[in-house]
Amino acid sequence: GESVGLHLPTLSVQEGDNSIINCAYSNSASDYFIWYKQESGKGPQFIIDIRSNMDKRQGQRVTVLLNKTVKHLSLQIAATQPGDSAVYFCAENMRTNAGKSTFGDGTTLTVKP
């Protein structure tokens, strides 16, 4: 139940498995990246961020990896739970660009019990 490298619009995993959600960003000048989670009927919710001077950052059950060489970002969710079912978006920023975030295409994660 995981994918590496390729952005998929949907991802289905078994409860308890690890999930990897991928994102390709567009601007090599982007220097700050964010992952958001959007549950049905709600606005996107900040999960974790990473600056371009880092290649990995860990949160609670989540890890973000950044590969600037290929302009790729991934979100790893450990021990995926049904409550993790949502649409996940990556966003890229340039801190010189007045804070405007450019959002990638979302990935819908479905967790099967």
Next chain:
Amino acid sequence: DSGVTQTPKHLITATGQRVTLRCSPRSGDLSVYWYQQSLDQGLQFLIQYYNGEERAKGNILERFSAQQFPDLHSELNLSSLELGDSALYFCASSSHGISYGYTFGSGTRLTVV
């Protein structure tokens, strides 16, 4: 509750009409961002205000306008509405002029009939 309040939650209106969407940012946040989310285009940046002044503009139609008031709440005005304007409109706020992650409201679902 994210702290960002959007009203109304739902709006149904006819083509050609004008509507106003309202957003109150999280307490202490000076920046307000408006995004449009449609099924086929993901989250599209419309406009940003920082402490009452327009800071950045995205692909916002001329029929759309926004402002941020001295109390920092913001309004997005949509006029001469078309069927294609049907979408979710999200407001987000951040404490910096340059975003380090947004707090989103729950959105206003606009349906143009």
